[in-house]
Amino acid sequence: MSAAIYGRRAGLDVLLLEKGATGGQINITDEIENWPGVQHATGPELGDMLRDHALKFKTEIRFCDVKKVELRGDAKVIITDKGDIEAEAVILATGAYFRRLGCPGEDSHIGQGVSYCATCDGAFFEDLEVAVIGGGNTAVEEGAYLTKFATKVYIIHRRDEFRADRAAIERAMSNPKIVPIWNSVVESIEGNGPVDHLVLKNVKTNEVSNLEVSGVFVFVGQSPHDECFKGLVKSSKAGWVIVNEHMETSVEGIFAAGDVLDKHLRQVITAAADGAIAAMSASAYVDEQIHLRSTLLEPESVTAFFYSSPDATQSHLSNEVEKLSKEKGKKIPIVDGYKNSRIVEKLKIELPSVVEIKKGAVSKVTKVVTEADIAKALS
Numbered sequence: 001m002s003a004a005i006y007g008r009r010a011g012l013d014v015l016l017l018e019k020g021a022t023g024g025q026i027n028i029t030d031e032i033e034n035w036p037g038v039q040h041a042t043g044p045e046l047g048d049m050l051r052d053h054a055l056k057f058k059t060e061i062r063f064c065d066v067k068k069v070e071l072r073g074d075a076k077v078i079i080t081d082k083g084d085i086e087a088e089a090v091i092l093a094t095g096a097y098f099r100r101l102g103c104p105g106e107d108s109h110i111g112q113g114v115s116y117c118a119t120c121d122g123a124f125f126e127d128l129e130v131a132v133i134g135g136g137n138t139a140v141e142e143g144a145y146l147t148k149f150a151t152k153v154y155i156i157h158r159r160d161e162f163r164a165d166r167a168a169i170e171r172a173m174s175n176p177k178i179v180p181i182w183n184s185v186v187e188s189i190e191g192n193g194p195v196d197h198l199v200l201k202n203v204k205t206n207e208v209s210n211l212e213v214s215g216v217f218v219f220v221g222q223s224p225h226d227e228c229f230k231g232l233v234k235s236s237k238a239g240w241v242i243v244n245e246h247m248e249t250s251v252e253g254i255f256a257a258g259d260v261l262d263k264h265l266r267q268v269i270t271a272a273a274d275g276a277i278a279a280m281s282a283s284a285y286v287d288e289q290i291h292l293r294s295t296l297l298e299p300e301s302v303t304a305f306f307y308s309s310p311d312a313t314q315s316h317l318s319n320e321v322e323k324l325s326k327e328k329g330k331k332i333p334i335v336d337g338y339k340n341s342r343i344v345e346k347l348k349i350e351l352p353s354v355v356e357i358k359k360g361a362v363s364k365v366t367k368v369v370t371e372a373d374i375a376k377a378l379s
């Protein structure tokens with residue numbers, strides 16, 4: 001929704017596709033206290049505020065399930081259960097989900113003591129005892145973080161040693177507030193209203209016991225919602241989308257933002273910031289595409305210079321073209337083929353070149369190396 005707000009304010013036609021509730025994961029958060037400017041809100045309240053903000057700028061919201069995002073030539077096509085949509089640019093912001101334990105009492109206590117995020121909910125457990133479930137780095141590190149608030153943090157692990165880094169384990173084990181419970185799994189989460197206790201089973205002895213805690217932090221993994229674009233853009237092994245600082249994916253015109261990214265901190269504020277950057281990058285991309293079409297493909301005839309900006313020699317040649325263009329009083333479009341690789345591929349041009357285009361089709365390509373070549377090609 002932050003991408004929608006920024007996109008609309010930048011003058012884009014924004015279509016926001018949502019299969020569930022606008023607001024995403026925050027809808028299942030009871031309280032949110034770390035969104036700057038709003039000292040306290042329920043998750044659904046913040047979700048509504050964000051949606052209303054997006055609607056104020058006339059974002060079109062369409063409720064549908066995106067089944068697939070694919071490229072058909074230059075076009076980006078979004079296949080939904082309510083029909084196909086073609087877009088000039090796409091922002092993938094499908095979020096992520098926390099893997100569940102799957103035991104009785106888990107779902108019904110989300111927001112009532114069951115949490116998947118220490119940064120989000122740790123502060124609600126000041127002076128209380130909590131349990132962490134898991135044995136990897138997240139469980140051990142977040143367990144240590146929770147000792148800032150809780151009086152005791154039990155770390156319940158199904159094995160007899162943690163899978164985390166040695167340094168993280170040493171830090172956690174030297175903390176007197178951390179109490180590991182080995183070889184144990186959670187059978188159920190109990191409590192009439194808020195969490196009251198856990199029923200644990202020792203997997204070696206089959207002994208069942210109760211553990212009184214006010215909170216349970218489940219860290220058994222998080223996964224991206226990447227089902228509808230798997231394989232389309234470059235991702236990590238686990239499926240998290242890889243972007244650069246402009247939120248550009250490996251595919252031109254496809255951007256990504258929020259929890260679906262390969263990133264360090266998955267929070268509303270970081271997702272919102274990513275969304276803002278992605279929208280501004282998408283806006284620049286769309287403007288550039290429109291500009292390229294109107295300067296290169298739509299005129300009867302045009303002579304343009306194509307180069308690659310990271311190459312210092314080619315950049316120097318582009319300055320030379322600009323100078324000649326001014327001297328001759330003739331507009332010569334200069335196209336950075338590095339940033340616009342699709343048009344370079346489409347026109348099958350080698351860089352750097354002076355290219356003559358007639359009615360959208362290349363009629364002549366002159367490869368250039370020196371300033372003299374440029375002067376000759378443009379004479």
Ligand SMILES: Cc1cc2nc3c(=O)[nH]c(=O)nc-3n(C[C@H](O)[C@H](O)[C@H](O)COP(=O)(O)OP(=O)(O)OC[C@H]3O[C@@H](n4cnc5c(N)ncnc54)[C@H](O)[C@@H]3O)c2cc1C
Pocket residue numbers: 001017018019020021022023024025026028029031032033034035064065066067093094095096098110111115116117119120121225228257258259260266267268269271
């Ligand atoms: C229990 C809980 C508590 C949290 N507490 C806090 C907190 O206190 N503070 C904080 O900052 N963060 C908190 N977070 C994290 C925060 O909610 C996320 O970081 C944030 O929502 C990420 O936003 P997002 O837009 O990237 O993804 P999401 O919120 O996951 O939104 C993605 C949206 O995409 C939609 N979608 C996915 N696939 C499709 C598809 N194929 N077709 C159509 N729509 C699709 C989903 O329905 C969803 O609405 C919490 C998370 C949880 C689960």
